[in-house]
Amino acid sequence: MASKASFMRRTSANPVGLTRSDVLDISSPLNDAASAIVDDSFLRCFTSAVDEPWNWNFYLLPLWILGVVLRNAIIFPLRLLTLLLGALVFIVAFMVAEALPAKHRTLAERRVVQFMAQIFVTSWTGMREGECVIRYHGPRPVSTANRVWVANHTSMIDYAVLCAYTPFAAIMQLHPGWVGLFQKRYLNSLGCLYFNRTQAKDRTLVHQRMRDHVADPNSMPLLIFPEGTCVNNEYCVMFRKGAFDLGATVCPIAIKYNKIFVDAFWNSKRQSFTAHLLKIMRSWALVCDVYFLEPQSKQPGESSQEFAERVQAMIAKRARLTVAPWDGYLKYYNLAEKHPDLIESQRRTYSAIISKHVVPL
Amino acid sequence: MTQNLADVDLRKRELAPSRHRETQDLPLANLIGEVDQQEIEALYKRFRRLDKDRKGFISSEEFLSIPELSINPLAQRLSFFVESINFKEFVTFLSGFSAKAGREEKLKVMFDVYDVDGDGFISEDDMAQTLRYLIGSTLAEAELRSVIERTMVAAGADAKGLTFAQYKEALGDTQLALNLEVPTGD
Numbered sequence: 001m002a003s004k005a006s007f008m009r010r011t012s013a014n015p016v017g018l019t020r021s022d023v024l025d026i027s028s029p030l031n032d033a034a035s036a037i038v039d040d041s042f043l044r045c046f047t048s049a050v051d052e053p054w055n056w057n058f059y060l061l062p063l064w065i066l067g068v069v070l071r072n073a074i075i076f077p078l079r080l081l082t083l084l085l086g087a088l089v090f091i092v093a094f095m096v097a098e099a100l101p102a103k104h105r106t107l108a109e110r111r112v113v114q115f116m117a118q119i120f121v122t123s124w125t126g127m128r129e130g131e132c133v134i135r136y137h138g139p140r141p142v143s144t145a146n147r148v149w150v151a152n153h154t155s156m157i158d159y160a161v162l163c164a165y166t167p168f169a170a171i172m173q174l175h176p177g178w179v180g181l182f183q184k185r186y187l188n189s190l191g192c193l194y195f196n197r198t199q200a201k202d203r204t205l206v207h208q209r210m211r212d213h214v215a216d217p218n219s220m221p222l223l224i225f226p227e228g229t230c231v232n233n234e235y236c237v238m239f240r241k242g243a244f245d246l247g248a249t250v251c252p253i254a255i256k257y258n259k260i261f262v263d264a265f266w267n268s269k270r271q272s273f274t275a276h277l278l279k280i281m282r283s284w285a286l287v288c289d290v291y292f293l294e295p296q297s298k299q300p301g302e303s304s305q306e307f308a309e310r311v312q313a314m315i316a317k318r319a320r321l322t323v324a325p326w327d328g329y330l331k332y333y334n335l336a337e338k339h340p341d342l343i344e345s346q347r348r349t350y351s352a353i354i355s356k357h358v359v360p361l
Numbered sequence: 362m363t364q365n366l367a368d369v370d371l372r373k374r375e376l377a378p379s380r381h382r383e384t385q386d387l388p389l390a391n392l393i394g395e396v397d398q399q400e401i402e403a404l405y406k407r408f409r410r411l412d413k414d415r416k417g418f419i420s421s422e423e424f425l426s427i428p429e430l431s432i433n434p435l436a437q438r439l440s441f442f443v444e445s446i447n448f449k450e451f452v453t454f455l456s457g458f459s460a461k462a463g464r465e466e467k468l469k470v471m472f473d474v475y476d477v478d479g480d481g482f483i484s485e486d487d488m489a490q491t492l493r494y495l496i497g498s499t500l501a502e503a504e505l506r507s508v509i510e511r512t513m514v515a516a517g518a519d520a521k522g523l524t525f526a527q528y529k530e531a532l533g534d535t536q537l538a539l540n541l542e543v544p545t546g547d
Contacts, residue, residue: 034458036429351496
């Protein structure tokens with residue numbers, strides 16, 4: 001707010017005849033407003049990468065055309081076929097797993113869901129998990145009581161990328177359409193928890209179930225995306241503190257996508273998830289690094305908020321993200337309506353100037 | 362900046378713009394003079410980003426969904442100017458805030474924001490309303506009125522209020538904080 005500071009400096013430096021310009025000059029708040037209109041640090045977190053044209057050149061154009069044909073006419077159908085066949089096998093295998101006696105059932109179901117995640121990953125990379133395009137770094141997570149995994153969030157594909165390596169139960173928004181069916185029918189077996197982010201009641205319920213899940217030593221590793229929304233993998237928005245006041249050890253996971261072939265950011269306002277998947281499947285490959293970082297515990301005297309910020313900083317550093325102060329839920333509500341105090345604090349600045357001109361009656 | 366810009370009346374815009382109006386009305390350059398190509402491109406990207414549902418115009422809700430704007434004390438007042446504007450109007454609106462805009466243009470923008478009822482005079486009521494946006498309820502009505510009266514007298518207003526010329530005169534050589542730069546980096 002440099003302009004506001006200069007506003008105050010200006011007025012205090014010119015005490016003679018200050019009435020008129022103090023009251024009449026509204027250039028400072030107007031400039032703040034216009035600056036926010038042309039650029040703001042919130043929307044930047046949710047901006048898809050722009051494709052820089054590189055192909056308009058006599059030598060590159062034929063190659064590019066060849067690439068387009070190859071990707072759309074050969075690679076894409078093969079991947080789609082893999083995905084559909086894989087899904088078919090998955091559906092049958094899941095039914096078989098369900099029919100097993102309880103002792104083996106959970107394990108089998110988890111294995112089958114992991115298989116499906118691997119099929120998804122194959123349909124984006126053309127390769128099996130762990131083979132060069134998606135690289136996993138650090139120790140493979142193991143299930144123990146009182147642990148929770150947190151990761152930065154770019155798209156729902158994050159979940160498949162992680163599950164292909166090791167299955168997780170996750171806290172998710174319940175989606176409409178085929179994704180919702182998939183969540184309800186299959187992911188339940190992993191102990192995934194669903195909620196609707198706009199319902200405060202849902203959130204308290206999930207928090208309780210999260211505690212139960214983490215306390216249970218036999219449950220799946222629990223994965224939480226504390227940003228609560230998809231960010232473009234360039235920024236990292238505020239971590240919600242739910243995962244950090246469970247009293248559990250937090251294991252950070254940093255996911256960094258390489259945008260060389262395709263932008264993994266799912267802009268849910270602009271694109272359906274299906275369209276997002278098709279876009280990835282028609283690209284050369286999804287390139288990504290996943291880092292399992294050192295588990296962290298809350299330090300004595302550290303608040304949940306500070307703990308969340310510390311873990312956020314770790315993830316942001318590893319995934320080369322810029323930390324932004326915004327709450328990602330601002331996508332769904334208007335800041336001023338939720339926090340009228342923020343306008344009030346700005347108003348106090350102006351009111352301090354105007355009230356200098358009040359003449360006692 | 363060309364002279365015709367200063368004459369653009371920000372309030373008398375037709376609403377309900379058509380989806381493709383900005384392409385029909387090209388070249389924009391006629392209108393916006395010194396705003397260069399890069400800035401236009403950057404503004405166009407920005408416009409498309411703000412136009413969440415791709416209607417070809419931006420609603421005031423879309424503007425107020427920018428957190429930093431929504432907490433601006435004048436946001437409510439400004440949302441009146443930016444309701445359903447298409448790209449050309451968007452650029453015209455912003456050009457008055459630009460660091461490159463002339464003093465006259467900047468003053469015109471400020472005057473128009475102040476002149477709430479749009480009759481060409483800043484009346485006491487206009488001023489009361491604008492100051493309420495700016496300071497909220499921190500001052501009592503009588504206190505605010507006393508400030509307004511004193512300002513009016515000092516600025517030489519007549520019964521109807523301040524004219525643009527008087528407004529300009531009253532601000533004298535006050536340095537205006539309007540110095541908008543369009544980021545063209547990314």
